[in-house]
Amino acid sequence: MGLFVTCLVDLIRPAVGFAAVKLLEDAGCTVEVPTQTCCGQPAFNSGDRKTTREIAEQVIVAFEPYDYVVAPSGSCAGMIKTHYPELFAGDAAWAPRVETFCGKTYELVSFLVDVMRVSKVAAAFDGTVTYHDSCSGLRELGIKAQPRKLLASVQGLTLKELYDSDVCCGFGGTFCVKYPDISNTIVTKKAEHIAETGAGTLLAGDLGCLMNMAGKLQRLGKKVSARHVAEVLAGIDEPAIGER
Amino acid sequence: MSVAHLTSPAFKENAKGALADVQLQSAMHGVETGVVDRRRATVAKLPEFEALRDSARDIKNHTLAHLDLYLEQFEQRCIAAGGNVHYAVTADEARAKVLEICRKADAKLVTKGKSMIGEEIAINDFLEANGIAPVETDLGEYLVQIRHELPSHIIMPAVHLTQEQIEADFRRVHTHLPADRQLIEPQTLLTEARVILRDRFLSADVGITGANFLIAETGTSIIVTNEGNGDLTQTLPRVHIVLASIEKVVPTLEDVSQLLRVLARSATAQEMSVYTTFSTGPRREGDPDGPNEYHVIILDNGRTAMLGGQFRDMLRCIRCGACMNHCPVYAAVGGHTYGWVYPGPMGAVLTPSIVGIENAGHLPNASTFCGRCEEVCPVRIPLPKLMRHWREREFERHLSPATVRTGLAAWGFLATRPKLYAVAMSLFVFALGLMGKLFGRFRWLPLAGGWTRHRDFPAPDVQTFQAQWKRRVRTQ
Numbered sequence: 001m002g003l004f005v006t007c008l009v010d011l012i013r014p015a016v017g018f019a020a021v022k023l024l025e026d027a028g029c030t031v032e033v034p035t036q037t038c039c040g041q042p043a044f045n046s047g048d049r050k051t052t053r054e055i056a057e058q059v060i061v062a063f064e065p066y067d068y069v070v071a072p073s074g075s076c077a078g079m080i081k082t083h084y085p086e087l088f089a090g091d092a093a094w095a096p097r098v099e100t101f102c103g104k105t106y107e108l109v110s111f112l113v114d115v116m117r118v119s120k121v122a123a124a125f126d127g128t129v130t131y132h133d134s135c136s137g138l139r140e141l142g143i144k145a146q147p148r149k150l151l152a153s154v155q156g157l158t159l160k161e162l163y164d165s166d167v168c169c170g171f172g173g174t175f176c177v178k179y180p181d182i183s184n185t186i187v188t189k190k191a192e193h194i195a196e197t198g199a200g201t202l203l204a205g206d207l208g209c210l211m212n213m214a215g216k217l218q219r220l221g222k223k224v225s226a227r228h229v230a231e232v233l234a235g236i237d238e239p240a241i242g243e244r
Numbered sequence: 245m246s247v248a249h250l251t252s253p254a255f256k257e258n259a260k261g262a263l264a265d266v267q268l269q270s271a272m273h274g275v276e277t278g279v280v281d282r283r284r285a286t287v288a289k290l291p292e293f294e295a296l297r298d299s300a301r302d303i304k305n306h307t308l309a310h311l312d313l314y315l316e317q318f319e320q321r322c323i324a325a326g327g328n329v330h331y332a333v334t335a336d337e338a339r340a341k342v343l344e345i346c347r348k349a350d351a352k353l354v355t356k357g358k359s360m361i362g363e364e365i366a367i368n369d370f371l372e373a374n375g376i377a378p379v380e381t382d383l384g385e386y387l388v389q390i391r392h393e394l395p396s397h398i399i400m401p402a403v404h405l406t407q408e409q410i411e412a413d414f415r416r417v418h419t420h421l422p423a424d425r426q427l428i429e430p431q432t433l434l435t436e437a438r439v440i441l442r443d444r445f446l447s448a449d450v451g452i453t454g455a456n457f458l459i460a461e462t463g464t465s466i467i468v469t470n471e472g473n474g475d476l477t478q479t480l481p482r483v484h485i486v487l488a489s490i491e492k493v494v495p496t497l498e499d500v501s502q503l504l505r506v507l508a509r510s511a512t513a514q515e516m517s518v519y520t521t522f523s524t525g526p527r528r529e530g531d532p533d534g535p536n537e538y539h540v541i542i543l544d545n546g547r548t549a550m551l552g553g554q555f556r557d558m559l560r561c562i563r564c565g566a567c568m569n570h571c572p573v574y575a576a577v578g579g580h581t582y583g584w585v586y587p588g589p590m591g592a593v594l595t596p597s598i599v600g601i602e603n604a605g606h607l608p609n610a611s612t613f614c615g616r617c618e619e620v621c622p623v624r625i626p627l628p629k630l631m632r633h634w635r636e637r638e639f640e641r642h643l644s645p646a647t648v649r650t651g652l653a654a655w656g657f658l659a660t661r662p663k664l665y666a667v668a669m670s671l672f673v674f675a676l677g678l679m680g681k682l683f684g685r686f687r688w689l690p691l692a693g694g695w696t697r698h699r700d701f702p703a704p705d706v707q708t709f710q711a712q713w714k715r716r717v718r719t720q
Contacts, residue, residue: 005709007659011673012702014709033713035666037659043652045613047635047644051656058660086629135614168572172612177694178648179256179610181263184698185576186612215699218685242702244684 001029002066004059004080004105006073007038008207009228013241016207019234020072020108026234027116034062039071041079044087045173053087057094060084060101068115069105072230073206074137075173077107082140107137108230109205113146120153123235130162130199131229132190132213134206138166147205147229154232160197164190171212187216195222201240203229214241247599248366249394252583255606262577271406275397276575282513283566283620290509300506301624303499304560307491308551314460314493315542321463325525327538335365338543342367342452342485345539346376349483351449355441357467357474358382359454360398360563361487361543363585364598367452378452379444381473383437390417396579398586399511399565404578407433441473451477451535455488456562457503458540461496464524465540468507468517475521484523484535489543491559503562506622511564546598554633558593560623567617567627573610582607589617589627596634605643608634669708677706 001024005017017033024031040055059080063069071077081102088094112118131151137143144166151159170176170186190213194202202217202224204210214226225240251258262268287293307314319329332338338361346354354371356362356378368378368389380389384401388394390413395401402410411427414436427433453474455465465486467474478484494500508514527534550559568574568588579587584604586594592607601608608631617627638644658665680686680703688696695701705712 010709011669012704014705014707014712017709017713033710035662035710037662037665040659043656043659045632045635046648046652047632047637047639048652048656049636049639051652051660054660055656058662135612135616139615139619166616168612168614168616170572170612172614174648175610175612177692179259179573180694180697182259182573182576182610183612185263186572187699211702212699215685215695215701218700219687219698239684242685242700244681 001031001068001070002063003031003033004036004039004063004069004071004076005033006071006076006207008211009072010036012211013207013228015236015238016072016228016230019228019230019236020070022234022236023108023112023121023230024070026122027112027118029068029116032066036062039076039079041076041083042174044079044083049087056080056084056087060097064097064101067104068111069101070108070111071105072108072228073208074107074134074141074143075206075208077105078136078140080105107141107143107205109150109233110137110141110143110146113149118150121150121233121235123233124155125157125232125235127156127201128158128160128197128199129201129203129232130160130194130197131165132162132169132194132202132204132209133166134204134209135168137205143205147203150233151203151229157232160199162197163193169209169213171209173208176212183212184216187212188220191216191220191222194224195220200224201232202226203232205229210241218242247584247603248369250584250599250603252595252599252604252607255581255583255610258581258583259577259610262581267406267409268404268578271404272575272578275400275403275569279513279569283510283569286509286513286515293506293509296502296506297622297624300503300562300622301560303494303502304562304623307494307499308556308559311490311493311551314495315490317460318458318463318493321461322525322540323463325463326528327463327525327540330539330541332541332543333545335543335545338365338487338541338545339367339370341541342487343370343374343376345483345485345537346371346450349449349537351376351483353444353448354378354450354452355444355448355477355481356380356385357451357453357469357477358385358399358401359452359487360585361454361489362452363395364545365487365543367487379441379448381441381445381477382469383434383471383473386437386441387413394580394585396587397565397568398563398590404580445476445480448477448481450483450485451479451481452485452487453478455486455492455540456507457500458488458493458542459495459497459500460493462524464522466500466523467521468504468519469521470512470514470518472519475519478521478523478535479533482535483537484526484539486523486538486540487543488540489545490547491561492542507562507564510566510620510622550597555593555597555630557625558590558597558630560625561590561594562623563590564622566620566622570616570620572612572614572616589631590625593625593627593630593634601634601637601641602643605638608632609638609644666708666710670711673704673708674706677704680704
């Protein structure tokens with residue numbers, strides 16, 4: 001299968017990519033990483049259909065040979081699965097290809113649980129975590145039970161549910177830099193809810209949201225570490241996001 | 245085009261003020277918690293709610309596909325029942341028609357039930373300028389009126405106000421009442437408003453209401469209210485004017501009964517609103533009450549253009565307000581920030597359709613696309629998708645800010661050239677990674693002020709994942 005590592009993981013936190021590789025290999029997959037850039041979502045959400053389409057074609061050509069395409073992000077997988085068809089609608093040459101492509105594209109944790117039928121992982125984590133349901137994964141792909149199912153199998157880990165875990169963290173891709181003050185108000189509330197759980201670690205399935213929440217928690221001086229859920233499931237023990 | 249009360253172009257400035265407004269922030273807190281939780285509980289009690297949403301969507305889609313037919317049918321049946329139907333292409337035409345009817349009735353005082361079309365055509369200002377006094381009778385609308393504001397929510401017009409602000413406004417305006425009266429309980433505020441308004445109901449010449457629905461098969465207009473003010477507004481004066489828009493029509497009573505089931509639950513988490521009032525024509529022989537004249541003004545104001553284009557789905561909207569109740573941006577900045585009549589996600593789609601995208605460019609951009617609005621919309625309007633379509637129009641017309649366009653172009657250039665991208669990103673990550681080694685994160689970064697003003701930015705590894713992966717594959 002082809003790992004679509006996502007641009008943020010590629011640039012900011014390779015550990016998530018290696019965690020994904022470990023989880024997929026443990027589940028019996030052969031993982032390859034073709035040369036890649038981005039899924040096109042920033043262009044798509046900025047109204048630039050032409051650039052989005054170019055990028056989408058590039059992604060499809062690069063990943064088409066694989067049985068599955070897996071991304072450690074509900075946002076990027078959601079972009080491909082739910083929005084690529086719109087880009088190619090009415091294009092007789094591409095539309096069937098895109099349909100097949102979308103059918104084999106998955107977000108990492110839901111792929112492990114729903115397709116590879118993984119029900120437990122061989123990892124240990126000593127501590128209490130809380131979990132934020134990132135919007136695209138939750139609402140575009142219906143990811144909610146899968147990460148909780150696998151987290152329940154991590155030895156020593158306690159999950160304390162987050163109030164309003166399904167409410168946006170205020171990241172929103174370019175939104176957070178286009179409307180920084182509004183984004184700040186939203187993420188401040190989120191950071192307060194996270195701190196109220198008393199958990200020492202925040203987990204989520206999308207690096208964008210995690211960087212936003214981690215950055216706010218750190219700015220507020222809250223003692224909560226943030227990690228991608230794949231890192232904990234894979235038992236990878238790198239310094240948490242923004243820590244050393 | 246000049247639009248009354250339009251401050252949408254100043255969205256960012258509006259937002260800045262709203263975020264710093266302590267009272268507003270305290271008032272908005274209730275929306276995020278109370279309404280959302282109550283809706284969830286009410287919906288959970290109705291297992292067929294999701295099926296009802298499908299049915300509501302289908303009813304509206306069917307109606308929109310045959311809108312001309314149903315509007316004609318409504319007109320015929322309404323006239324047959326003794327009513328009058330007036331079409332208004334623009335807000336100006338609608339205002340002129342209201343004034344004409346009021347003048348003919350020699351009206352001095354007009355009572356008003358809640359009407360968003362009334363807000364859309366700024367009817368209160370217009371009547372006042374023409375020597376006719378409009379009095380809002382919905383408590384929230386009344387508050388907004390005495391404060392000379394616009395509603396900040398389509399069904400909870402005064403949701404931006406705290407109890408203390410309301411008390412202060414009542415003391416400021418109702419100067420004929422004893423200054424030492426107790427006004428702390430919500431109930432005492434309500435009673436005071438009732439007493440003040442009762443007198444107006446009895447002396448009004450014309451009553452103006454909105455319409456939640458128009459029923460084609462019977463020529464009936466429907467209002468859904470909780471205070472009963474709408475009923476008094478439409479039955480006591482000599483003349484009743486209904487302000488509606490073309491997409492309010494639905495074919496049958498049966499259709500309306502289905503839509504009502506999703507409307508109240510989505511809007512206020514009620515199974516049914518307290519009052520659902522059907523009006524068919526003026527008072528008939530033997531009726532105990534009712535107006536002598538019944539007029540329905542049906543406004544277009546850009547909607548026909550929507551019908552034939554990308555924003556058609558928006559015309560399904562039944563104005564429940566669930567999208568704004570569930571919107572994190574709306575909760576943060578409140579309705580006035582959106583700068584016109586319709587706030588929140590539905591406003592972000594509808595407002596540009598009416599006032600032009602060049603006047604409301606921020607609205608569809610100020611969304612995280614979290615999708616919660618679409619998730620709760622009772623008629624399944626794909627609101628994020630429609631907001632995105634507005635962004636596409638802005639991009640095509642070069643209306644988006646130059647910084648965004650330049651940044652996007654540079655990024656797009658790299659993202660479509662994987663080899664160049666790999667080189668550029670490796671350099672970028674290497675530099676940033678080295679700089680960040682000491683603390684693991686940045687409190688300030690050039691060109692990323694929007695981010696680092698409010699939050700830290702994590703330092704990357706000095707090598708991208710793809711570079712590290714290539715090394716791993718080579719060494720295996």
